[in-house]
Every structure is written in C-alpha cells, then in structure tokens.
Amino acid sequence: MIYVVRHGQTDLNKEGRLQGRQGLPLNESGIEQAELLKEEFKSITFNYVFSSPQERAIQTAELATGIKAIVEHRLDVFDLGEADGLKREEVKLAGVVPDSSVYKGVEEIPTFMQRVFAFMKELEDKYDSSNVTILLSGHRCTTGCIGAYFEGIPEDGNLLKLSLDNGKFKGYTFNSVQVHE
Numbered sequence: 001m002i003y004v005v006r007h008g009q010t011d012l013n014k015e016g017r018l019q020g021r022q023g024l025p026l027n028e029s030g031i032e033q034a035e036l037l038k039e040e041f042k043s044i045t046f047n048y049v050f051s052s053p054q055e056r057a058i059q060t061a062e063l064a065t066g067i068k069a070i071v072e073h074r075l076d077v078f079d080l081g082e083a084d085g086l087k088r089e090e091v092k093l094a095g096v097v098p099d100s101s102v103y104k105g106v107e108e109i110p111t112f113m114q115r116v117f118a119f120m121k122e123l124e125d126k127y128d129s130s131n132v133t134i135l136l137s138g139h140r141c142t143t144g145c146i147g148a149y150f151e152g153i154p155e156d157g158n159l160l161k162l163s164l165d166n167g168k169f170k171g172y173t174f175n176s177v178q179v180h181e
Helices: 028-040 055-065 109-127 140-151
Strands: 002-006 048-051 134-138 169-172
Touching (some): 055 134, 140 169
Parallel strands (some): 002 134
16 A cells, blocks of 8 residues: 655745745644644554655654655655745746746656656555555655556646645555545
8 A cells, every 4th residue: 555645734835835845844734734644544554654855745754654754856846946935826837837938947747757657666566566555755746746647647737636735645556546535
C-alpha cells in the first residue's frame, strides 16, 4: 500500500502565495494537521517513509509516522523559479504554472512528470509483489503527479485536479487505486 500525503500548512499557504523550493516550515496549523495524520495512521506500520527534501514535507512525514524520512529528490516540489513566494493572483500563468517567458527558472511540466514517474516506476518495480506499506510525503504538485501515475493523466493535462489539500492523504496500490481520504 502506498500512502501519499501533502505536507501540512505553512504561512505561505495561509497567505495564498506560491510555495516552491524557498518554502517555509510548518506553521502551528500544519503541525496540528500532521498530528491528525499520526492519529489516522496509528494502526499502520510503515516499512518505508520517503519525503521531498523540503522541510515542510519532511516535518509532516516524520510527525505523522514517527519514522525518520528518507529524502527523495525526485519528490521535490515543482520549481517555480522567480515566481516562488509571489501571491497567486499576481502571477502570470501559462496554464496552471507560472509563465516561463516571464519568470526565469520555472521547471518544465514534462521534466517534472518524468522525475516523479521515474521514482514511482522504481518503487513499483521493487515493491509491487511485496507486502510493504510506504508513505510518500510531498506537495500539491507531487500528490497530483502521483495521482496521475495511478489514475491516469487528466484529459486536459491538469495534474492539480488529482492533488491533495494540506495535511490530507490518499492510499493506492500498484495494481488498483484504493482511495482513502
């Protein structure tokens, strides 16, 4: 079973700002959300806990499971480049991401999907036939991309349709989707 978690709230989330690789740690509400996840997961024994390298994702994973997270760079947040930290309503978008012709350093969506999908394929190849329970802690974008790995890419390509809210989770198995929210 794979449990996918979006990190708890940070002050940037609360302020409606884009939060990428320059993000903040969990705020008080985010810590509470992670503690609620711990309660949800109390009867689950995790064999592996993987997290984005972002502090907020690591904090959520470790608070929710009591296990030291293995940092996995392929689960890192989508790189927002120069749009990182800006208010959502101020950002010029190209679809659902900041316009790379306006903001330098914005990651390409296919590159982002390729790295997340490569990690998921590696997990599937290694653990598909074994009875392990894995927690993956990430971000709005990574939870959406992982959702697309299991459920398929939405027709309009918008992975964020499959993403999770702060402090929420979904469960999947490699051969079929088992959603738990």
